[in-house]
Amino acid sequence: MLASVALKQVGRPQVLAKVTTATQTRNIHDVTFTKKNGQPLIRQGLGGRSSTNGHIATVFGCTGFLGRYVVNKLAQQGTQVIVANRDPDESRHLKVCGDLGQVIPLEFNLKDRESLVECVRHSDVVYNLIGRDYETKNFTFDDVHADGARRLAEVCAESGVSKFIQVSALNASEDSPSKFLRSKALGEKYVREIIPGSTIVRPSIMWGHEDRFLNKIGENEGWQYYVNEGETKIRPVSAIDVAQALDIMLTAESTVGKTFELYGPKEYQVKQIFELAREIAMKPLPIYPIPNVGIKLIATLMDKLPYNQMVSPDLIERLKMDDKITPGALTFEDLYIKPTDLETVAIYFLRRFRSNAVFDLPYEKGEGQVQKGVYHLID
Numbered sequence: 579m580l581a582s583v584a585l586k587q588v589g590r591p592q593v594l595a596k597v598t599t600a601t602q603t604r605n606i607h608d609v610t611f612t613k614k615n616g617q618p619l620i621r622q623g624l625g626g627r628s629s630t631n632g633h634i635a636t637v638f639g640c641t642g643f644l645g646r647y648v649v650n651k652l653a654q655q656g657t658q659v660i661v662a663n664r665d666p667d668e669s670r671h672l673k674v675c676g677d678l679g680q681v682i683p684l685e686f687n688l689k690d691r692e693s694l695v696e697c698v699r700h701s702d703v704v705y706n707l708i709g710r711d712y713e714t715k716n717f718t719f720d721d722v723h724a725d726g727a728r729r730l731a732e733v734c735a736e737s738g739v740s741k742f743i744q745v746s747a748l749n750a751s752e753d754s755p756s757k758f759l760r761s762k763a764l765g766e767k768y769v770r771e772i773i774p775g776s777t778i779v780r781p782s783i784m785w786g787h788e789d790r791f792l793n794k795i796g797e798n799e800g801w802q803y804y805v806n807e808g809e810t811k812i813r814p815v816s817a818i819d820v821a822q823a824l825d826i827m828l829t830a831e832s833t834v835g836k837t838f839e840l841y842g843p844k845e846y847q848v849k850q851i852f853e854l855a856r857e858i859a860m861k862p863l864p865i866y867p868i869p870n871v872g873i874k875l876i877a878t879l880m881d882k883l884p885y886n887q888m889v890s891p892d893l894i895e896r897l898k899m900d901d902k903i904t905p906g907a908l909t910f911e912d913l914y915i916k917p918t919d920l921e922t923v924a925i926y927f928l929r930r931f932r933s934n935a936v937f938d939l940p941y942e943k944g945e946g947q948v949q950k951g952v953y954h955l956i957d
């Protein structure tokens with residue numbers, strides 16, 4: 579009994595000594611003041627998922643396709659991420675991207691200023707990934723891409739957020755024939771007027787596991803179709819590469835006030851992508867090119883249906899437009915990112931559409947490249 583008391587007394591100073599050593603690892607250079615209102619950012623730990631890099635980032639549009647990759651990248655480097663959502667169930671999967679307490683869901687309504695203020699109150703960086711491919715009875719393109727972005731930028735400017743990153747779209751232009759692209763351009767303009775230092779990112783069509791591009795082609799059963807004779811020229815880009823670029827923008831001061839156009843390394847005609855998908859998925863379905871007039875008529879009729887999310891005249895307009903790159907625009911190269919080549923990794927996205935009989939057959943081009951470590955699926 580006496581011996582155990584003696585042991586406890588001897589043990590205690592040793593434990594205390596350990597704790598003292600641990601607290602001394604924080605240094606003055608771990609504290610920075612980057613938030614405009616002077617709020618300090620305090621780093622802790624050696625870096626990585628279980629450390630804190632001091633940044634608090636709010637991601638609007640986190641529940642979408644790109645959102646999950648952005649939240650994952652941010653949380654992996656110890657950023658505390660506020661995942662702003664409209665439905666807590668939709669953002670539940672994001673909790674595991676970061677360590678305990680690092681990913682915080684908050685509900686918001688794009689038309690309710692108070693809820694937006696609540697979401698950005700403690701953040702030093704805000705990402706706006708909000709976008710919608712079709713209009714709804716509650717939100718037009720302008721409500722989402724232009725007025726929504728403006729309201730968000732205003733709230734961020736008032737709250738002293740030091741970095742605002744707006745995700746727009748390649749080809750966004752105020753005189754575009756597409757209402758979607760006009761609203762995206764208007765959003766860019768509003769954001770720049772309110773926060774001149776905001777970073778604007780214009781991705782091309784994105785591919786990845788949850789995309790609405792390769793998955794749409796692969797899902798087709800019986801027959802396939804494309805518009806514009808499949809001759810539209812596009813430069814599809816990996817969602818993971820775009821997320822990587824957005825992650826770099828968290829800290830890179832060189833990106834402040836700049837516009838980045840993010841597109842893939844190769845230009846394809848849509849029909850070439852279809853061919854690639856057919857070859858990999860081993861589904862040689864007949865393809866019917868639908869004439870532009872015919873598809874526009876179908877789209878106009880379908881647009882009259884309630885809850886139509888499949889096709890609209892505006893979408894057809896966008897499907898006919900080639901990807902145009904602004905000469906001299908900043909791109910992946912300026913962020914030291916080498917964009918992934920779609921052909922080398924497409925097998926990983928398209929294999930699931932194969933039939934059982936051919937499921938395991940290799941696709942040499944893709945798998946050979948991946949084995950050499952060109953691409954990491956789980957990044």
Ligand SMILES: NC(=O)c1ccc[n+]([C@@H]2O[C@H](COP(=O)([O-])OP(=O)(O)OC[C@H]3O[C@@H](n4cnc5c(N)ncnc54)[C@H](OP(=O)(O)O)[C@@H]3O)[C@@H](O)[C@H]2O)c1
Nearest residue numbers: 639640641642643644664688707708709717747782783784
């Ligand atoms: N995917 C592409 O190929 C592509 C190409 C170029 C540009 N972009 C742009 O990149 C951004 C991210 O794309 P994505 O593919 O990840 O988009 P997505 O999957 O459609 O996700 C859109 C996100 O925006 C949110 N959102 C939509 N309407 C909203 C509203 N009225 N109020 C609040 N939140 C709303 C959605 O929230 P809910 O889950 O609550 O609906 C979701 O989190 C978008 O701005 C998109 O326009 C995408």
